[in-house]
Amino acid sequence: MINANKTLSLAIMSGKGGVGKTNLSLNLSYALNTGGNSLLLMDCDLGLANLDVLLGISPESNMQDLLTSGAKPSDIVIPIEQGKKFDILPAASGVPELVEMDEDMQDLLFSKITELVGGYQYLVLDLGAGINGTVLSFAAMTQMRIVVITPEPTSLTDSYALIKVLHSQHNVSDFNIVVNQATNEKEARETFNRLNMACEKFLNIKLKNMGYVRYDPAVTEAVRRQIPFIKYAPKSEASRDILNIAVKIQKIRMENMGRLSERPVMKKFPTLDD
Structure with missing residues (x-):
């Protein structure tokens, strides 16, 4: 793993699908990059990438090529914003074996991307919805977690379960809530x-x-x-809201630079509160 780490790893997840998690992940990444931060966005909704x-x-x-054909991460990463170092690592759709990755496959994935992610200030993982093993493992390995919820009762129930x-x-x-x-x-x-x-009580x-x-x-x-809303309508209410969240995350990263330097980007239980 990388020493003197300066990368904040952030998992974005939800208890159920349909809450806008992936759209929020994309636009939050754009907002963080707008502030001049280099960022790698990984599509970790494995098997149902979008x-x-x-x-x-x-x-x-x-990502399937990375795990099965010996491809290098640099061969797969796609630049999204030229000149701003905002890149995406795409996942595969319709590949069931990627949904439940065993520990060996997870280790293989992160051993391959370790050197790559150290070149970014942020690593954002857009995780799949629910509580399958891969989602839980990836969420536990990041330094920060955001759970996306909506006012719907089913969203609250499933998020509590997660x-x-x-x-x-x-x-x-x-856990951070949006x-x-x-x-x-x-x-x-x-x-x-x-x-x-509910979380405090139980x-x-x-x-x-x-x-x-x-x-x-x-x-x-x-x-x-098929345009991020922060680019399509930068003055919209949603865009202003997402920028406010990005400012909070940037503040957290800056306040924890000392702690980040002492731990790898991805590790079992590397929370900023450790």
Whole structure:
């Protein structure tokens, strides 16, 4: 692993699908890169990849090639913003064996990308929804975690289950919450409070509120046009909200530079609170 690490690894996940997690991952990555930060976005929704769809690109190779054909990470990485060092590592769609990666395959993957990720200030993992083994392992290995929720009761229930399993099986206790598709700040705050109260009462975990992204018609239109909404409508409410979250993450990274230098980018339980 890399010494004197300066890369913050961030897993973005959700208890259920349909909450806008991948779209949020993409646009948050754009927001972080806009601030002059180099960033690698990994599509870790293995088997059901769709970051390429949101970007309107068709990768010639993907993570499956990295694991099975001896391809180098540099052969697979796709530059998204020329001159800004914002790159994507695409995953594969319709490959069931990648969904439940065993420990040996996980070790192989991260041994191959270790040297690559050290060249970025941020490593963002867009994880699959739910609580399969690969999602849990990747989430436990990152230094920071964001759980994306919506005001829907099913989202809260499934997100609580995700947090509970990560806490009980992987000893993870620090979680950052982003409320997506909120009508307003009041609804976002109430949604966060409901999940936080349940986690405090039953898991003895206090969640961190990273902010919210309001429901915005510009987001839907941007998806249809296969353009990140922060580029399609930079002055929209959703874009302003995502920039606010990016500022908080940047502050966390700067405040923890000393701790980052003492640990690798990916490791079992390398939380910033360790």
